[in-house]
Amino acid sequence: MAIITEIQDLQHALIARAFPTITLFNRLETRPRTDNFARALKAEVRDALWMLTRQWQMGEFEGDDAGSPIFAKVHLARTLLEKYKAGDGSVEMFDGTVPLEAKVEKLAVPFAMGGLDVSLDIRLAMGRYWLKLLRSLGDFTAPFAAAYPVHVPDPANPADAPICAHSEAWSSFAAAAGRAMDGMKLYQYVTADPAHHAYDGIAGLAGQEAQVDALTAKFVAWFGRQFYQPQPGQAEAWEPAQLEYRFACSAPAAGGEKVFTADEYYQGHLDWYSFDIDPKQSTLGGAPLPPGPALGHDTQTLLPSPVSFPGMPDTRWWAFEDGKTNFGDVKPDTTDIGKLLLVEFALVYANDWFLIPYTLPAGSLAKVEGLVVTNVFGERTWVEAAGRGKDDDWQRWAMFIVNTAGDNGEAADTSLLVPPSAMNVLEGKPLDEVLLIRDEMANMVWGIERTIPLPSGPTKPGREAARELHAYLQAKIAAAPPAPPLFETNASITYRVMTTVPEQWIPFVPVHMPNDVRQTQLQRAAMPRILDGDTALPAKVRPRTRLLREGLDQSPSVAYFIHEEEVPRAGVRVTRSFQRARWTDGSAWTWLGARKQTGRGEGSSGLAFDSVVDAPKQS
Numbered sequence: 001m002a003i004i005t006e007i008q009d010l011q012h013a014l015i016a017r018a019f020p021t022i023t024l025f026n027r028l029e030t031r032p033r034t035d036n037f038a039r040a041l042k043a044e045v046r047d048a049l050w051m052l053t054r055q056w057q058m059g060e061f062e063g064d065d066a067g068s069p070i071f072a073k074v075h076l077a078r079t080l081l082e083k084y085k086a087g088d089g090s091v092e093m094f095d096g097t098v099p100l101e102a103k104v105e106k107l108a109v110p111f112a113m114g115g116l117d118v119s120l121d122i123r124l125a126m127g128r129y130w131l132k133l134l135r136s137l138g139d140f141t142a143p144f145a146a147a148y149p150v151h152v153p154d155p156a157n158p159a160d161a162p163i164c165a166h167s168e169a170w171s172s173f174a175a176a177a178g179r180a181m182d183g184m185k186l187y188q189y190v191t192a193d194p195a196h197h198a199y200d201g202i203a204g205l206a207g208q209e210a211q212v213d214a215l216t217a218k219f220v221a222w223f224g225r226q227f228y229q230p231q232p233g234q235a236e237a238w239e240p241a242q243l244e245y246r247f248a249c250s251a252p253a254a255g256g257e258k259v260f261t262a263d264e265y266y267q268g269h270l271d272w273y274s275f276d277i278d279p280k281q282s283t284l285g286g287a288p289l290p291p292g293p294a295l296g297h298d299t300q301t302l303l304p305s306p307v308s309f310p311g312m313p314d315t316r317w318w319a320f321e322d323g324k325t326n327f328g329d330v331k332p333d334t335t336d337i338g339k340l341l342l343v344e345f346a347l348v349y350a351n352d353w354f355l356i357p358y359t360l361p362a363g364s365l366a367k368v369e370g371l372v373v374t375n376v377f378g379e380r381t382w383v384e385a386a387g388r389g390k391d392d393d394w395q396r397w398a399m400f401i402v403n404t405a406g407d408n409g410e411a412a413d414t415s416l417l418v419p420p421s422a423m424n425v426l427e428g429k430p431l432d433e434v435l436l437i438r439d440e441m442a443n444m445v446w447g448i449e450r451t452i453p454l455p456s457g458p459t460k461p462g463r464e465a466a467r468e469l470h471a472y473l474q475a476k477i478a479a480a481p482p483a484p485p486l487f488e489t490n491a492s493i494t495y496r497v498m499t500t501v502p503e504q505w506i507p508f509v510p511v512h513m514p515n516d517v518r519q520t521q522l523q524r525a526a527m528p529r530i531l532d533g534d535t536a537l538p539a540k541v542r543p544r545t546r547l548l549r550e551g552l553d554q555s556p557s558v559a560y561f562i563h564e565e566e567v568p569r570a571g572v573r574v575t576r577s578f579q580r581a582r583w584t585d586g587s588a589w590t591w592l593g594a595r596k597q598t599g600r601g602e603g604s605s606g607l608a609f610d611s612v613v614d615a616p617k618q619s
Helices: 010-016 048-057 100-105 120-136 141-147 158-164 167-176 183-192 209-226 337-348 462-475
Strands: 069-080 083-086 091-093 244-253 256-265 296-302 364-375 380-382 416-418 425-427 432-439 444-453 459-461 493-498 505-512 520-524 561-563 572-582 588-598 609-614
Touching (some): 069 244, 158 167
Antiparallel strands (some): 505 520, 520 561
């Protein structure tokens, strides 16, 4: 076989594939000439001068020696929150055994509304539990059901219309009346006066008074564990005029107290950003705090550890980064500053951050008064707070630092507040749901009750409940023959005094504040209930949600005002629902709280006065 060393016509050989061995290959592999891999792992550079010039061009020679920290000595001043004040209520000692959300958000569970017994489901549950406790002494269902009866709705009584208008509520009351006891009536009786006892008026419990009193204390404590709510006479943090919570707390400080205020809380989770420092208050009030022991200092030497996160560039030469996070796939716009800063932080300053672990109890207020870091070269560096400077300096940026209220040019407070907040809060379905919208055509605000609680406990859409109540009241009026016309006319138009709106639409009209001709607030008003054939004066349509009934159930009733700025053009959605959280000791806390969210924009009710409409055709 002839050995070909030269191809005369390379183009023709390629087209004809005369020499396939030089155009195709099946496998490509290396041919190591030695079993020593030392040189291959050296990653040798042939042009070291070029790499040095690139380092000089990128400014890498400007850096200092990057000694890794090995020790960090920190000196802290720390204390605990010791006072709490809800709204305009009295000052009380701060209770760190309760989640702060529960303490702030708790609202009283309503058991009466408009003179009616409501929350029948809770009333029956309380009665069942009490009778269960009495089983050790005997069966006393009949005497207690007679002494604390469930309300029997009367269709002939207009006050019972909110019960009788809904079949599910009426059937629940009728089924329980005469068969079960109202546990809330017993609870209200025994807690109203220490001289009241559960065995009062109950035959068959003579000689067992001590056992009944012990069971009564257990019954009262059980209800307190089921629902965490304000005690009688205790102020709530909920501000109906602002539709949000307002509270304050304080901790001992040099020369007095440091007061933290939260004037606009409605988000559902409390943290450091919910508070502001009030420089005008040197004390929250109440009894003075004990000096000295409440303040404390602590000095510790800790080992810094590097901060790591998914996708972080690895500092080792032959290591690959975590593929779960791909920063190279981030495609920010030229105006998306947030993403650009995130990518720069992750790729450039990834290995420049170290973490010093320090444990603080919930409800603490701590301030780093000194931090010294020692690196591997033995150099010691004094580290100052990143957020230092003037509090109102717009170029200052910091995290986890509480803002100081006002614009007084004071220095920024670099303290760290760790509120005793719940990690996770479970929220139930809304018991009340109100949508506040602006109606520019009618020049007023409407409170639309989208969800209302029935007296039996379950909820119902506000539109259905309004229609059922109106239809029930209309059916109570005897059908009257149509009145004959006053005079014959063939006019094609007629005059209408006003139009109507659905009963779940509650009006709020703007009114001037006293002694002020410019400032206005929104006052709750009422629409007349128009029933065909009703010869009596129209009754006022009252709200059926606890959120809009503010002041109606007091004696005497009080007008309800909402600040006009609380209802923007986008509207407001306010709900009231049960919340549940697990605390650090494993205990469960359940409370009734409110939430405020952005609405869905403006709306129109179609309300009009003094209008001319087409006359109905004569049959």
